[in-house]
Amino acid sequence: MESFIIKGGRSVRGSLSVRGSKNAALPLLATSLLADGPCTFSNMPHLRDVQTQIKILNTLGVQSEWRGRQVHTKVIDSYNNTAPYELVKQMRAGVCVLGPLLAKRGECQVSLPGGCVIGERPIDLHLRGLEALGATVRIEHGYVHAKAPKGGLVGAEIYLGGVAGSSVTATENVMSAAVLARGTTTIECAACEPEVVDVADCLNAMGAKISGAGSPRITIKGVKRLRGCNWKVIPDRIEAATFVVLAAACGGELTIKQCRPDHMLAFLDIMRQMGVTVERRGTSLRVGPQSGRTKACDLVTLPYPAFPTDCQAQTMALAAISQGTSVITERIYPERFMAAAELKRMGADIRVANGQAVVTGVAHLQGAEVMASDLRASAALVIAAAAAKGTSTISRIYHIDRGYERIDERLSSIGIDIQRASA
Numbered sequence: 001m002e003s004f005i006i007k008g009g010r011s012v013r014g015s016l017s018v019r020g021s022k023n024a025a026l027p028l029l030a031t032s033l034l035a036d037g038p039c040t041f042s043n044m045p046h047l048r049d050v051q052t053q054i055k056i057l058n059t060l061g062v063q064s065e066w067r068g069r070q071v072h073t074k075v076i077d078s079y080n081n082t083a084p085y086e087l088v089k090q091m092r093a094g095v096c097v098l099g100p101l102l103a104k105r106g107e108c109q110v111s112l113p114g115g116c117v118i119g120e121r122p123i124d125l126h127l128r129g130l131e132a133l134g135a136t137v138r139i140e141h142g143y144v145h146a147k148a149p150k151g152g153l154v155g156a157e158i159y160l161g162g163v164a165g166s167s168v169t170a171t172e173n174v175m176s177a178a179v180l181a182r183g184t185t186t187i188e189c190a191a192c193e194p195e196v197v198d199v200a201d202c203l204n205a206m207g208a209k210i211s212g213a214g215s216p217r218i219t220i221k222g223v224k225r226l227r228g229c230n231w232k233v234i235p236d237r238i239e240a241a242t243f244v245v246l247a248a249a250c251g252g253e254l255t256i257k258q259c260r261p262d263h264m265l266a267f268l269d270i271m272r273q274m275g276v277t278v279e280r281r282g283t284s285l286r287v288g289p290q291s292g293r294t295k296a297c298d299l300v301t302l303p304y305p306a307f308p309t310d311c312q313a314q315t316m317a318l319a320a321i322s323q324g325t326s327v328i329t330e331r332i333y334p335e336r337f338m339a340a341a342e343l344k345r346m347g348a349d350i351r352v353a354n355g356q357a358v359v360t361g362v363a364h365l366q367g368a369e370v371m372a373s374d375l376r377a378s379a380a381l382v383i384a385a386a387a388a389k390g391t392s393t394i395s396r397i398y399h400i401d402r403g404y405e406r407i408d409e410r411l412s413s414i415g416i417d418i419q420r421a422s423a
């Protein structure tokens with residue numbers, strides 16, 4: 001079991017380049033199941049989750065090869081249509097193979113997904129959408145069994161709204177299935193996230209006919225087959241946001257390169273409300289220097305283009321050392337406050353109840369031994385430890401390796417005193 005040992009109190013200086021989006025890379029890799037030819041995906045981040053998705057595809061007959069930051073894929077056989085529990089349990093995005101498998105091969109079995117334990121995240125919307133396309137779906141022994149009707153899936157009008165709004169992975173899954181369905185499919189209450197747009201644009205490059213991606217209504221005209229393509233993954237907006245918060249918490253100056261500020265407007269608005277000095281320069285963001293402590297803020301997580309739930313924990317870490325009292329309302333995953341207990345071990349003043357966290361800023365946090373519970377909570381603890389007085393040890397860092405490439409080496413390059421240690 002590895003851990004991070006971080007000596008806090010050092011300011012940042014220099015620049016970091018943002019890697020490709022994890023949340024786009026995983027469903028994009030799944031689209032290779034639909035292609036009749038080879039695909040090349042560039043700007044791929046070297047992450048545990050990406051490696052796991054590639055292993056899932058390998059079990060499904062997809063040959064893959066890394067070349068630098070490119071992943072080359074080609075379907076070499078279609079004999080196995082089962083995505084196994086031992087791989088899909090490791091991350092929620094493993095379920096993204098369900099739609100492409102069903103559309104291309106007509107029948108499949110995919111294990112129910114795993115991933116971060118941040119509250120119940122059912123896949124009901126995925127299954128309802130596929131059933132609307134004519135599939136027969138049942139869950140047995142922990143697996144989703146899906147079968148298309150004779151003649152293949154059929155286009156339909158599908159509503160994908162849920163209790164917390166639209167679902168990104170359900171939108172991607174149903175959209176990826178509908179591209180080979182007969183007729184036209186309309187998805188209402190579709191997720192509008194940039195990652196959905198990236199998947200839709202990639203599918204169109206393969207020969208699909210998708211319009212409206214990025215809006216609540218997506219229209220898909222089915223085609224008979226898709227070709228291979230070359231596609232570049234969009235930058236990871238959550239990683240870029242994490243670096244902004246880190247710079248704001250630690251002080252100093254940091255340039256964040258190769259990002260998409262236009263994908264981060266709600267987040268950047270909250271940062272400016274908190275008094276963070278952040279300047280947009282094309283595809284870069286320049287953070288700092290700060291003039292005094294940051295200020296408290298009130299924020300609500302909602303689907304894109306509102307403030308993203310994946311930035312909530314990191315922003316809580318900043319609020320913990322900001323002047324005043326912040327109220328953070330979590331509307332996507334009301335239980336997603338597991339970072340709060342560990343931040344309190346570091347001296348933070350946080351009260352959590354009924355989907356809200358009330359954070360009263362303290363002058364500084366203190367180094368402590370803490371434990372990561374999920375991917376974004378891990379990032380929050382790294383930020384808090386880097387800004388704290390004293391030394392912190394963060395255990396269970398395999399969570400952060402799922403979504404941040406070589407984070408310790410990259411943070412060391414900008415002045416953070418961080419070491420990876422083995423138990």
